[in-house]
Amino acid sequence: DTAVSQTPKYLVTQMGNDKSIKCEQNLGHDTMYWYKQDSKKFLKIMFSYNNKELIINETVPNRFSPKSPDKAHLNLHINSLELGDSAVYFCASNPGGVWANVLTFGAGSRLTVL
Amino acid sequence: SQQGEEDPQALSIQEGENATMNCSYKTSINNLQWYRQNSGRGLVHLILIRSNEREKHSGRLRVTLDTSKKSSSLLITASRAADTASYFCATDAGSGGGADGLTFGKGTHLIIQP
Numbered sequence: 001d002t003a004v005s006q007t008p009k010y011l012v013t014q015m016g017n018d019k020s021i022k023c024e025q026n027l028g029h030d031t032m033y034w035y036k037q038d039s040k041k042f043l044k045i046m047f048s049y050n051n052k053e054l055i056i057n058e059t060v061p062n063r064f065s066p067k068s069p070d071k072a073h074l075n076l077h078i079n080s081l082e083l084g085d086s087a088v089y090f091c092a093s094n095p096g097g098v099w100a101n102v103l104t105f106g107a108g109s110r111l112t113v114l
Numbered sequence: 115s116q117q118g119e120e121d122p123q124a125l126s127i128q129e130g131e132n133a134t135m136n137c138s139y140k141t142s143i144n145n146l147q148w149y150r151q152n153s154g155r156g157l158v159h160l161i162l163i164r165s166n167e168r169e170k171h172s173g174r175l176r177v178t179l180d181t182s183k184k185s186s187s188l189l190i191t192a193s194r195a196a197d198t199a200s201y202f203c204a205t206d207a208g209s210g211g212g213a214d215g216l217t218f219g220k221g222t223h224l225i226i227q228p
Contacts, residue, residue, distance in 0.1 A: 035215075035218075043218040048215050090156055105157045
């Protein structure tokens with residue numbers, strides 16, 4: 001079973017559209033994140049959620065809105081997509097406890113905005 | 115802001131040789147981790163070294179940490195073609211609980227020539 005799964009894996013869309021990426025983890029972890037990896041492979045944290053509550057919102061445009069319906073799911077909705085939003089978006093989860101901050105990543109969702 | 119800087123950005127060696135990559139960071143940390151990313155995949159945790167440790171081994175991996183120089187190195191011995199991937203260092207400088215996540219460097223792209 002996939003521990004952290006993201007859908008879709010690939011997403012190609014036009015500028016101005018709204019799209020969502022979904023993430024689910026079956027590890028029982030309390031903390032989940034969204035990271036953005038740009039074309040130069042630089043990974044930057046976007047959001048951090050702990051047990052459905054937003055903990056960190058880095059300087060991300062408010063066109064990006066995360067939603068966590070329960071602690072196993074963290075979805076990312078993006079409004080009015082721009083060319084610069086093209087990137088790979090990774091969901092990750094954190095076990096906490098002794099292994100706090102050893103992250104398990106999903107396979108990524110490659111977003112291409114045309 | 116970016117915490118880690120890996121060096122070199124790219125490394126190409128022959129199978130069987132050892133590969134060494136370095137990471138420098140800026141702030142005090144709780145631990146430093148190394149992750150591997152195969153092409154088109156998510157990041158996979160390799161090894162963690164705590165701030166009070168100087169060296170750690172796991173299989174063919176050896177990690178060192180010098181907190182006075184704010185630097186770490188990852189050595190992969192007896193490299194194999196399957197080691198071809200990008201390697202990222204990540205620092206945990208949070209106050210605990212995992213909410214802060216990890217801060218990643220730009221990565222070293224390692225190519226093992228058969």
